[in-house]
Amino acid sequence: MNRDNARSACGAILPVAITLCLSVSSVFAQTSLAPPQDLRAFDTPSDGGGSLTVLWSPASYDNAATRYQVLLGEETAVPDPAAMQVVAEFPANQHYVRESKWPWWTRPATGDQHQFTLRNGRGVELKDGTAYSITVAAVRSDVREIATPVQATPQPNWINWNQMNNLMLALLFGGIVFYAIGTARKREIFLRRIPGLAAVDEAIGRATELGKPILYLTGAHDMSDPSTIAAAVILGRVAKRTAAYGTDLLVPHRDPITMAVCQEITKQAYLEAGKPDLYKDDSNFFITSDQFSYTAAVDGIMLRKKPAANFFMGSYFAEALLLTETGASTGAIQIAGTDSDHQLPFFVTTCDYTLIGEELYAASAYLSREPVQVGTLRGQDIGKALILGVLGIGTILATLGIMLDAQWPQLFLDLFKDVK
């Protein structure tokens, strides 16, 4: 009987105790909500202005049930936080410094700190040079705890320190190129055979034998694109040989400025070949800037004049296959060189030789064999070896970082992140 009484007493006490515990813990959790600590606001570094960054310390209540609100006000003299505008709201377990894009050398705080960057747009308008009050509130259900507002002024910056790794690597690569040029001037550097360039003479020779012209295209872009410059440089080498052989050269253009530059290059090439009398101003001519009108015109030239050799250098888009397939149907020997990776399959499929990517930029060195040009190629090779090494080391370090849950590999990885 006593045992039954005790059991029933326990049965009654246990739910009460559990309820009491839950209530106490709930009340404890509710009271533990405090204003965000160590609030800091400052102009976002390394930007063009119109932006402020807020930092604050993590709290024990950082979970999905609690939310942070970022409040902004233009009044700087003892602002009323309740009157400030809520410009952002998110769960309290988000927006940490470690999730930001800042590399380690520009991070304003340790990775465990909260951060939020305010930018112009979506109801926020930050004027450079104007002081703003900013604060952060922690919110759960009806409870809202607001930190003491702080002031900050957005300003434009003169240097983007986030991209210093990019600058360092650019300077390093530049240094390597200059070193390689210096080396190339002292001793001969081996150049591997590039079939597409070795075939240039063959193509010109064939055109000469058949008494047919050579068609040379410089691509879809204008002279501001390096691939067009590379194409124009190669045109100079090709024109020198067509001048020597007395073969006709046709260079239809999509851009008038490129046409003017290529006219100069061709004229100079004929002069250097000792055949200025063979130069024709009309060898470089403008068709149109419109993609498919140009393609139709060039296809027409291919079908009517039946050039013995077609050169497709530079950058191309959807017109690539329309041009090369028409050229292939006329039986011309076709040499392409492009950095448009999306068009490479079409060129490889329809052309006899294709200069893939960097080979387009190597063409000038290959054809001229000048030490300066060859040295640049060696510099590129050293650069590639460096990148390959970084890829290998980076892969190992990133893997180790995940396996050991360590942050130190990030010191290395950040150096090569966002290098573009």
Add this chain to the structure above:
Amino acid sequence: MIFLRRQVPLLITLISGLVFAAQYYVPHPVSEQMLTSVTKWLQIIGGFALVLGVSSLFHVHAVKIRRKEAGWGYSFVLYVSMLGTIAVGLWSNGKEAVDGTMTAFGWVYNFMMVPLQGTMFAILAFFIASAAYRSFRARSREAAVLLIAAVIVMMGRVPLGEYLIPLSGDLSQWILNVLNASVRRAILIGVSLGTVALSIKIIFGMERSYLGGGKE
């Protein structure tokens, strides 16, 4: 004369090359404004250069018509089309529509230019088929690899193909995401280095052939 033709352009190239390389690292609005202004200058120069291009086009085709070269009829069609379009464009004040009504210029653009462009683009499908037929004939080991990869990817990209060969979906994704993407990135790294190297050569005057060749 040589100074104006050689040294001055090289000096301009050096200064603008260095300034705009530095501009990439300067986020200040002044820097952005400078870039915007120069881009506008380029557009203005491009507009003037178009006169150069059109005069070249007129000259080349006028010579063809005068000499009655093979296909001179096409040159005549070009002249008629170009002068007709210019006349219609001027008559319509360069507007394609006024108060919702299509102008003659809009008619020329919408019912002549657009269908012609569409036709050229549509031909691409047939050219892809003929190029694919030529490439996919398994005449060598490389062509056989290309053929097999292409068949897997094609099967994996269409619902019927994935239904017939369930593995083709995952396999085609692997080919595209691992094999294809890694090769593309390798090409892009090479292209980027080549671009930087060419830019260095141009900025520091080591590559001058774009000025018209010569070493003087």
